[in-house]
Amino acid sequence: MTRPAFTIRLPEPDDAPALAAVHVRSWRETYAGMLPERFYNETAQWRRRTMWDDLLRDEAGRSAVRVAEVAGRIVGFAAANARAIRFYERNGFRADGTETVDPRLSDLRELRMVR
Helix, strand or coil: CCCCCCEEECCCHHHHHHHHHHHHHHHHHHHCCCCCHHHCCHHHHHHHHHHHHHHHHCHHHHHCEEEEEECCEEEEEEECCHHHHHHHHHCCCEEEEEEEEEHHHCCEEEEEEEC
């Protein structure tokens, strides 16, 4: 089996600046032309940095996030998201009881929702 070109790990508090940069960059690439520039400027970067600082200071917050790295550089993240689950539930989806835990992805738990 070949190893992935990236690694997944739990975040550390000092990952906040890199996570903020990836967060804002992903918004820019995803929502360019749909959201005003203020969502991508230095103030947005500062707000995301503050959010990540606060989240990663807490053990429960850190445990709900996984960081993707390539060659030691953070390139992405995934986070447990109760708000997203509520969104899907409002739109007719329900958890069907199927969960996947992948040890290769730092035991990230995936919840399957179906309609």
